[in-house]
Amino acid sequence: MPKLYSYFRSSAAYRVRIALALKGLPYETVPVHLLRDGGEQHGAAYRAANPQALVPALQTEDGGPLLTxxxxxxxxxxxxxxxxxxxxxxxxxxxxxxxxxQAVACDLHPLNNLRVLRYLKRDLGVSDEQKNAWYAHWVALGLGAVEQMLAGSPDTGRFCHGEAPGLADCCLVPQIYNAQRFGCPLDAYPTIGRIVAACNALPAFQQAAPERQPDAA
Amino acid sequence: MPKLYSYFRSSAAYRVRIALALKGLPYETVPVHLLRDGGEQHGAAYRAANPQALVPALQTEDGGPLLTxxxxxxxxxxxxxxxxxxxxxxxxxxxxxxxxxQAVACDLHPLNNLRVLRYLKRDLGVSDEQKNAWYAHWVALGLGAVEQMLAGSPDTGRFCHGEAPGLADCCLVPQIYNAQRFGCPLDAYPTIGRIVAACNALPAFQQAAPERQPDAA
Structure with missing residues (x-):
């Protein structure tokens, strides 16, 4: 059975959990706690297999390659x-x-993930207020653009593209989950809001949610 | 003929220029100067077509959709x-x-692009020294991981994957160009170094280089 190296709150792992659930593929979760003991992703064994020391990673089968x-x-x-x-x-x-x-995964999420927020705090010594403003800035810029991309296109349907969920929805839902966790206002993104609601009404998205994971705190 | 909205120094535009050249596809360059007049990418017309206000964007044909x-x-x-x-x-x-x-395009480049360096300086008030340390930090972390991914795999050949250049090489070469421009040491990445040298020996990569673009300063 495939093994997913995952952390319940990782937005990137959450994307893959949704995709696995949409495909109906069973898998085993291998929790990698990003905060405990300085971050289990930095452990020697995990790092040897995944030099980026990030989650998720998917081992397709026993002895198979580790996909990142x-x-x-x-x-x-x-x-x-x-x-x-x-x-x-x-x-x-x-x-x-x-x-x-990619508007989510390349231009929004990488700026707001754990290691970046940590660098801001530890290495640049910014205040919590500045850190939160940084977070909110990239969320507003990123979601504002995605809202326009969605609202302005006849290809947008019940989901990001047409009437079935897909890759873009896999990225959008975890990003909104995070934005809500950080208290970012989302009223300005009505199209995103209704698509995320449609996604979260589906069992596959519900199963993949952070609080449903075996490693949820 | 396709139109590529490009800025000569944009690492992301450089990737697409390489791909177009490898495919042998002719195109017209539409320069979008990221610094002039507060950034031409923020102009109303460009922004209406590309809400992310980033380059590159490719108009596949007259009246065709704009790909981002x-x-x-x-x-x-x-x-x-x-x-x-x-x-x-x-x-x-x-x-x-x-x-x-994606190790380059999602986890390295987004942290070091123009708008982020600007935010650090203008909004967080970091010093030039801190800004350069930030840049070097993500380059070292990102290229260190990519070096291991390449050096540790039997699939790595003359290029990132086997004996012909492809998507990964399109991303790697502009990232190294940037790192060199910012004076980042690259001695620790010998596999990357030899692959980039192999790429830059090819006309397609040479044609796509920043200094060969019509908008090069």
């Missing part, structure tokens, strides 16, 4: 397994879905 | 056009190449 990077893992699941497709078929449509996913 | 996000654009070029493939065929190999690309 959430978007790469999700595209792998889509290419290697049956089940509902997570990307549309036409190249232009695929480009749109990937751009939405 | 460098990795999404490169995958589109690979799916929609002939020419040498930029991704291998097997799902596990594709996952490896995408993970390498």
């Amino acid at each position: 990077q959430s978007l790469a893992i999700i595209e792998y699941l889509d290419e290697a397994h049956g089940g509902p497709p997570l990307l549309p078929a036409a190249p232009l449509a695929r480009a749109r879905v990937r751009a939405l996913a | 996000q460098s990795l999404a654009i490169i995958e589109y070029l690979d799916e929609a056009h002939g020419g040498p493939p930029l991704l291998p065929a097997a799902p596990l190999a594709r996952a490896r190449v995408r993970a390498l690309a």
